[in-house]
Amino acid sequence: DVVMTQSPLSLPVTLGQPASISCRSSQSLVYSDGNTYLNWFQQRPGQSPRRLIYQVSKRDSGVPERFSGSGSGTDFTLKISRVEAEDVGVYYCMQGTHWPPTFGQGTKLEIK
């Protein structure tokens, strides 16, 4: 199975400051159709996961513009330009290129 490795696992951030989460895969996530199936999910405390980003950098409807995804091959990043209180939670990357789909361990974002 493809191993997804996130860092850091804990991310204390001051309100209004940027935040960045790294996700690395053990194999390239480029699919045979040329697309890269790397997603980012946010799980707020007590809630179910919500998809923020799909195919590396496409933002889901309703997701604030302060969230952005980038990367290629095996190296991906989720950035929050200015952290707000509602961003507290755990963030997961997930690959859907190789079978079975696999998730990163999660990064817990908290306010300093």
Added chain:
Amino acid sequence: EVQLLESGGGLVQPGESLRLSCGASGFTFSSHAMSWVRQAPGEGLEWVSGISGSGDSTYYADSVKGRFTISRDNPKNTLYLQMNSLRAEDAAIYHCAKQSRAAAGNPFGLQAWGQGTLVTVSS
């Protein structure tokens, strides 16, 4: 608005069975593959099983193959997970999730999740 509502969780002893259900609304159910993803207490996410929009194709994680069976009833907009021979390591919150396409295999994408139902396996 997409809504997914799981039910059927509970406390069972090792070796027993449980059937989870997931009622869907807000989208054309038969046009989307569906999956079950679980989250052990304090742990990360693990994909468990998936089924195509038509129900013809099913997929399982190695950890549950031969013990769990996924199915769907499209006229009733409902997804199921029959869990047999439950083990302590199966204890988790089970989320149903809507996939991006009708086909269940890769490339794989999850668009929306339900709140989940808690399965506890303990003697």
